[in-house]
Amino acid sequence: xxxxxxxxxxxxxxxxxxxxxxxxxxxxxxxxxxxxxxxxxxxxxxxxxxxxxxxxxxxxxxxxxxxxxxxxxxxxxxxxxxxxxxxxxxxxxxxxxxxxxxxxxxxxxxxxxxxxxxxxxxxxxxxxxxxxxxxxxxxx
Amino acid sequence: xxxxxxxxxxxxxxxxxxxxxxxxxxxxxxxxxxxxxxxxxxxxxxxxxxxxxxxxxxxxxxxxxxxxxxxxxxxxxxxxxxxxxxxxxxxxxxxxxxxxxxxxxxxxxxxxxxxxxxxxxxxxxxxxxxxxxxxxxxxx
Numbered sequence: 001x002x003x004x005x006x007x008x009x010x011x012x013x014x015x016x017x018x019x020x021x022x023x024x025x026x027x028x029x030x031x032x033x034x035x036x037x038x039x040x041x042x043x044x045x046x047x048x049x050x051x052x053x054x055x056x057x058x059x060x061x062x063x064x065x066x067x068x069x070x071x072x073x074x075x076x077x078x079x080x081x082x083x084x085x086x087x088x089x090x091x092x093x094x095x096x097x098x099x100x101x102x103x104x105x106x107x108x109x110x111x112x113x114x115x116x117x118x119x120x121x122x123x124x125x126x127x128x129x130x131x132x133x134x135x136x137x138x139x140x
Numbered sequence: 141x142x143x144x145x146x147x148x149x150x151x152x153x154x155x156x157x158x159x160x161x162x163x164x165x166x167x168x169x170x171x172x173x174x175x176x177x178x179x180x181x182x183x184x185x186x187x188x189x190x191x192x193x194x195x196x197x198x199x200x201x202x203x204x205x206x207x208x209x210x211x212x213x214x215x216x217x218x219x220x221x222x223x224x225x226x227x228x229x230x231x232x233x234x235x236x237x238x239x240x241x242x243x244x245x246x247x248x249x250x251x252x253x254x255x256x257x258x259x260x261x262x263x264x265x266x267x268x269x270x271x272x273x274x275x276x277x278x279x280x
Contacts, residue, residue, distance in 0.1 A: 011160035020151035068236040093267035095235040096208040116269050124264045127233035
């Protein structure tokens with residue numbers, strides 16, 4: 001299955017998260033990022049999101065949307081696109097481990113819900129506190 | 141307890157994540173972000189991290205470090221600063237919910253490990269898949 005990814009965040013966080021992923025993984029042609037900046041309208045962001053989704057629909061089997069957090073304008077915009085894209089999957093809580101895991105396994109995992117759930121678990125496991133004790137345990 | 145935060149990532153992801161948090165929370169004077177860019181040395185990033193930590197040590201009771209993911213240069217640099225800052229706490233898997241929760245509760249929570257563990261749990265809960273079914277359940 002050929003999948004694309006659309007990242008939507010407040011500000012340029014999503015755009016730069018994709019660029020940081022590219023530093024680690026090389027160019028990511030199937031990932032687009034949009035940001036909502038001060039003074040920009042939510043309607044304009046929605047139009048941009050539809051533009052990406054419409055374009056992707058001609059090239060890819062599906063688009064998975066990632067947003068920075070549940071409850072802000074980026075997540076509201078992505079939820080509103082469910083009106084046209086009924087089967088769209090949206091993931092909240094964007095992080096680099098989440099994005100990288102999705103990208104790493106998108107070509108080998110046909111089942112989209114499994115891909116997403118596995119990536120969510122990897123992203124959750126990737127949130128850890130480390131300190132001197134962590135290093136001592138690791139060294140044992 | 142007066143806490144500062146230092147965000148270190150590949151590229152400008154961290155810098156823009158802090159700016160996105162500022163869009164939601166207003167100016168964040170106690171947060172500094174550093175990025176490792178192509179062609180820049182890890183030694184230079186370590187020097188910059190020490191510069192921030194040394195400066196913060198004069199103003200704040202402690203600095204909590206956040207990095208994009210465990211295992212890359214930003215996390216290695218932050219781990220190396222444990223040589224001078226033995227009690228430093230580092231959190232891997234930077235996301236907007238993680239950063240916002242830390243900032244929201246830093247002034248009310250004296251116990252640093254509790255602040256961090258609570259914020260990690262909030263960040264983990266904030267990673268969700270939402271789709272048309274989620275909306276239907278929410279509407280019930």
